[in-house]
Amino acid sequence: MNKLKTVIKNNKRELILKSPLIGASGTYGYTDEFEDFIDLNCLGAISTKGITLEARSGNEGDRIFETECGLINRIGLENVGIKKFISDKLPILKQKNIDFLLNIAGSSIEDYERLADIAQQNSIKAIEVNVSCPNVKSGCIEFGLNPDSLFNLTSKIRKNYKGFLIVKLSPNTSDITSLANAVESAGADCISAINTLRGLGVDIKRIGNKFIKKTVQGGLSGKCVKPVALYMVNAIKKSVNIPVIAMGGISSLGDLLEFLAVGADAFQIGTANFINPKICTTLAMELKKYIEENNFQDFEDLKTKIKGA
């Protein structure tokens, strides 16, 4: 019996995974890129690199900035585009039996509708919607920061896609619960949180008699965001009934338990994959050991009991 079997469900749909540990979008590639390090069949799933309608070449200039206990990135959604994903990557995922969430991103509602439609046509089991993208048509304000536009976007995706719909929320808001309520009432099956926090890395040096400044503005991730993520997951769980896949600075068994205690149903691991490419399976083994040593039936049993704490 698989003690890590994970059931992520609401009253309409469910997603069953082999383990609650999911490789977060942007840190796990498209398919089998981590195969040299771990047995991908032991992974709950990978969330694919964010896929857009057309291929994108990403941002110019520096894309990575290391901070004291985290990382700022501004990759700019470089990806192969949905067409190539379906033709080149999907067959590998299927052939190797790798469970995945298709992470999608767009710059207009039509982009998302079209991507949802393609996912539906290709019988993709689960999609995760990145709503931290600027809506080009309405002045480049992120879709995910306004409850009305987020409701509208999620409803349109829901209409075209009948599989398990996860919306990944941005933490760059003063009111996470309104956003969570909006996606729930628009018919999303699950929320994943949090995406990266806006951050700025500054490198200032004095060379000769001149200051040389370099800045990298992008999304902050890693250990330093964990308290923010815990706060957000806790607040979301208090306001919605759909499940939450938690992420934000997770790198240890203790972190998993903390997120479970505030209501998480599964986890995504992001930045920590760069430190330890085996982290997802290492944590799965530690979690299994914890379940056995503390006489829980399985992960679902642990989840239920820890939530009552």
Added chain:
Amino acid sequence: MKEYTGKIYNIEKLTHDTTKVVIESALDSAHSGQFISVLCENRTLRRPFSISDFEKIENNKSLLTILVKIKGKGTEFLSNLKINDEISILAPLGNGFSIKEEASLLVGAGIGIAPMLFLKKELNKQNINNYLIAGFRDDKEIIKGYDEVTIGGSVVDRLEDLIKEKNIKIVYACGPEIVLKLIGKLCKKLNIKSQLAMEKVMACGIGVCRGCVIKIKKNETISTASICKDGPVFSGNEIIWEENE
């Protein structure tokens, strides 16, 4: 590419800020131009280092050498390791130099000499005629192993003459981007091949995060390539250099 536990076999100060670190591990093979990434205490990101030497000592055991120049806390941590300390390395990463059997000029600017020392060893083994020129900012920075050295000034200034004198057909180089850009352009002008080992801040080191990309042009098509997986060695003719540098 795998994760290995490396044991510090030897550690030796080469200059005031550069240390030669010899790591014993089960790494099976490595080629010049490839690199490793090392986990450093209390740092989010692993640090990439060109492999400066590699030698199998017995079955399942090898020694690999990196040169660590102190730039910040990660490199400081590595410089202070002691013999028998253990570190986590990912290796071997990237594609190395593609060796051609032609008169070769090797250029190492600053700490960029690290992969050149390994390349020179590989070329010597194959009896390929080669000449290594190194450039350093001042006397304090000198790392030995070159055939010729430029102290202060630019190593690039000497190259055109050297290429002609020695009838060079290919240039291999590693160093700061601005130096590589000049070398790439010079080789293009002289119509000889160049292979340049590039560097950028890296996050994953294995090609998934797209954090360390450059633009390249192959068969008239422009695309992005990751330094860590598609490189770090690129043909000088392929690289599209960022302007304003």
